[in-house]
Amino acid sequence: MANLIKNFKKRFTIVTSIYLIFMSVFIISDANNGLNYGLTLKVAGIGGHLGKYADKQIGNGNHFISGMEGDLHWKPQTFIESLLLIATNSKTFDFLDIIALTAVFVAILYMFKGSDDSVLFTKNLSKGFKLLIMVIALSGMCADMARMEISRNYIPYITQGQFTTFSTFKFPSFSYLIYPMLLFLTLIPQKGLELQQQQELTI
Numbered sequence: 001m002a003n004l005i006k007n008f009k010k011r012f013t014i015v016t017s018i019y020l021i022f023m024s025v026f027i028i029s030d031a032n033n034g035l036n037y038g039l040t041l042k043v044a045g046i047g048g049h050l051g052k053y054a055d056k057q058i059g060n061g062n063h064f065i066s067g068m069e070g071d072l073h074w075k076p077q078t079f080i081e082s083l084l085l086i087a088t089n090s091k092t093f094d095f096l097d098i099i100a101l102t103a104v105f106v107a108i109l110y111m112f113k114g115s116d117d118s119v120l121f122t123k124n125l126s127k128g129f130k131l132l133i134m135v136i137a138l139s140g141m142c143a144d145m146a147r148m149e150i151s152r153n154y155i156p157y158i159t160q161g162q163f164t165t166f167s168t169f170k171f172p173s174f175s176y177l178i179y180p181m182l183l184f185l186t187l188i189p190q191k192g193l194e195l196q197q198q199q200e201l202t203i
Helices: 004-037 079-086 095-111 123-158 174-185 187-202
Strands: 039-045 054-059 062-066 069-074
Touching (some): 039 079, 079 123, 095 123
Antiparallel strands (some): 039 069, 054 062
């Protein structure tokens, strides 16, 4: 049990750093592939429909609409452009995820600053845990907002106003609704600190 907290922080730092490096290499490789071979983007036309627009009635007030979206094969001119365009694809891990994960990583290290095997619960741990929850929430929302801005403004810019993408900020999703629940967990370190201080007074 000796040096448990110290060993945890050391192992956590090593594992997380390796993970971030691995994902960064993956993103750089993905961006280079996009730069060399091009990217396929899901886009919509601006100021009109794409080719072969159709609104087909299928009965009972239902209808099938086509020609609103299409796939655009785009060859990025720079590495940065490739990174930005990859970020518009919600199915792919991108540089915004790396930034968010790095922020969470730093918040976790800050949370355990000053903690050791003799004194686990500290004021810094209590404040750090609250900060961690805020960082998780804000980094996720900021990353989503950045993707939305890139989709709505950067794609029309590089295509000279011909195309855009349907990107929305989905606030009422599970990932955001869970944050208020996590705030209740911030009471655990605070309660632990109070109990620890009471035990120190009784000794």
